[in-house]
Amino acid sequence: MHKRVFxxxxxxxxxxxxxxxxxxxxxxxxxxGIGRLTLFRSIRSDIPVAEIPLSLDQLSEIAEADPGSGPVxxxxxxxxIATRQAMLSSNWDxxxxxxxxxxxxxxxxxxxxxxxxxxxxxxxxxxxxxxTLLDSADCTEKIAEYAxxxxxxxxxxxxxxxxxxxxxxxxxxxxxxxxxxxxVGGTDSLTRFTLNGFxxxxxxxxxxxxxxxxxxxxxxxGEGAAVLVLESESVADPSAIxxxxxxxxxxxxxYHATASSxxxxxxxxxxxxxxxxxxxxxxxxxxxNAHGTGTEINDLSEGRAIEKLxxxxxxxxxxxxxxxxxxxxxxGAVEAVISVLSLRHQMLIPGINFVTPMEELHFLPVPEAxxxxxxxxxxxxxxxxxxxxxxxxxxx
Amino acid sequence: MEELIGELKKDIIEALSLEDVxxxxxxxxxxLFVEGLGLDSIDALELILLMERKYGIKIEDPKERRNVxxxxxxxxxxxxxxxxxxx
Numbered sequence: 001m002h003k004r005v006f007x008x009x010x011x012x013x014x015x016x017x018x019x020x021x022x023x024x025x026x027x028x029x030x031x032x033g034i035g036r037l038t039l040f041r042s043i044r045s046d047i048p049v050a051e052i053p054l055s056l057d058q059l060s061e062i063a064e065a066d067p068g069s070g071p072v073x074x075x076x077x078x079x080x081i082a083t084r085q086a087m088l089s090s091n092w093d094x095x096x097x098x099x100x101x102x103x104x105x106x107x108x109x110x111x112x113x114x115x116x117x118x119x120x121x122x123x124x125x126x127x128x129x130x131x132t133l134l135d136s137a138d139c140t141e142k143i144a145e146y147a148x149x150x151x152x153x154x155x156x157x158x159x160x161x162x163x164x165x166x167x168x169x170x171x172x173x174x175x176x177x178x179x180x181x182x183x184v185g186g187t188d189s190l191t192r193f194t195l196n197g198f199x200x201x202x203x204x205x206x207x208x209x210x211x212x213x214x215x216x217x218x219x220x221x222g223e224g225a226a227v228l229v230l231e232s233e234s235v236a237d238p239s240a241i242x243x244x245x246x247x248x249x250x251x252x253x254x255y256h257a258t259a260s261s262x263x264x265x266x267x268x269x270x271x272x273x274x275x276x277x278x279x280x281x282x283x284x285x286x287x288x289n290a291h292g293t294g295t296e297i298n299d300l301s302e303g304r305a306i307e308k309l310x311x312x313x314x315x316x317x318x319x320x321x322x323x324x325x326x327x328x329x330x331x332g333a334v335e336a337v338i339s340v341l342s343l344r345h346q347m348l349i350p351g352i353n354f355v356t357p358m359e360e361l362h363f364l365p366v367p368e369a370x371x372x373x374x375x376x377x378x379x380x381x382x383x384x385x386x387x388x389x390x391x392x393x394x395x396x
Numbered sequence: 397m398e399e400l401i402g403e404l405k406k407d408i409i410e411a412l413s414l415e416d417v418x419x420x421x422x423x424x425x426x427x428l429f430v431e432g433l434g435l436d437s438i439d440a441l442e443l444i445l446l447m448e449r450k451y452g453i454k455i456e457d458p459k460e461r462r463n464v465x466x467x468x469x470x471x472x473x474x475x476x477x478x479x480x481x482x483x
Binding site for chain 1: 413429430435436437438440441442444458459461462
């Protein structure tokens with residue numbers, strides 16, 4: 001007997017705010033988090049980023065949690081902040097005997113410490129303790145400890161679909177009654193590694209990303225963390241339920257190491273399969289939070305896939321990456337929380353930095369925060385390697 | 397106590413941005429969640445932060461937290477006990 005999967009708590013921190021209140025406010029007022037890099041010195045400092053302008057000490061203070069002894073990476077602090085919000089909102093009890101899991105996603109792990117200590121690690125042992133913090137799973141293990149989770153602890157790293165896959169796996173574990181509650185989400189901090197790496201791929205926007213614009217010129221790297229509490233229908237407190245996860249799918253088009261196929265076949269398959277797991281028709285979707293990175297290839301391929309699936313009846317679409325930047329491993333969870341807010345407030349989320357329509361597509365991004373009756377919201381997250389994931393959130 | 401209840405109602409309306417609600421719309425015993433004001437878990441977090449930041453009260457036990465956040469009177473009583481303990 002399958003169990004329904006409810007979202008009973010959320011937490012979020014990105015360049016547009018700490019918590020759902022600030023996040024929603026920025027989305028409504030169309031305030032972008034994209035700006036100048038101040039967190040670290042870089043030869044790429046002329047490239048805009050969406051950073052959270054807080055130091056490790058400031059983040060520690062906000063996290064209000066003791067993640068154990070020793071130094072803590074930026075990734076772990078960001079996810080602690082989001083996790084604490086999610087746990088408080090769902091009234092998570094760390095002493096509960098419920099079968100509980102945690103599935104967190106990241107692409108950089110403790111890269112900020114790697115960059116800071118790499119030089120000294122080559123010459124002496126002073127900082128050798130930080131080596132264990134570099135691993136992607138370090139953050140998940142610390143949060144698992146914090147949340148009292150023993151049953152299922154997993155870290156997912158599938159590039160930009162990482163945390164959408166964490167949400168999908170968590171949903172499946174609950175649906176199939178393997179777990180009763182699970183913390184799912186993702187975190188990625190801004191690092192030289194990502195900034196220089198994406199620069200080398202020649203897909204960073206020199207001006208700030210503008211999803212679905214004809215003159216789009218690349219993506220903007222962001223940072224952040226978002227965490228959701230998912231609970232089985234058999235244990236969820238009705239007063240805590242925010243919405244239901246009804247659909248999810250992952251489809252790999254195996255086309256290219258980094259590029260998506262021109263016709264968006266992987267994106268199309270992910271959206272189509274997600275609809276079918278939710279027993280929904282395309283016309284049931286009231287809003288699509290697109291992957292919409294602002295790169296030439298993604299927006300065209302995703303747009304074509306949307307047009308192929310929805311035909312002449314395309315629901316309102318926007319990408320929120322011109323607000324938060326592309327938060328990579330956190331993006332799926334960040335946009336999941338934004339989708340939950342869209343449903344909760346019955347509001348279409350606008351896309352910003354859009355000026356000129358693309359010649360190839362027949363839809364425009366949502367221009368303003370607009371009240372709208374929404375029953376089902378779709379969120380897309382597509383990763384390098386053709387790893388495409390679609391989630392569907394429904395009013396419960 | 398009544399004064400504190402009035403203040404809390406205003407705090408709640410502000411913290412949760414309840415645009416269509418005025419303090420007269422609910423009383424101290426009105427359930428805050430599900431029926432009554434119909435709040436959800438995102439609102440719950442805002443109420444927890446309100447208790448922490450404005451009133452300096454951190455409730456660690458989730459069961460007690462749920463009990464305190466059931467209505468305005470329970471919140472006011474918790475604040476009063478906290479104030480008396482810190483006199």
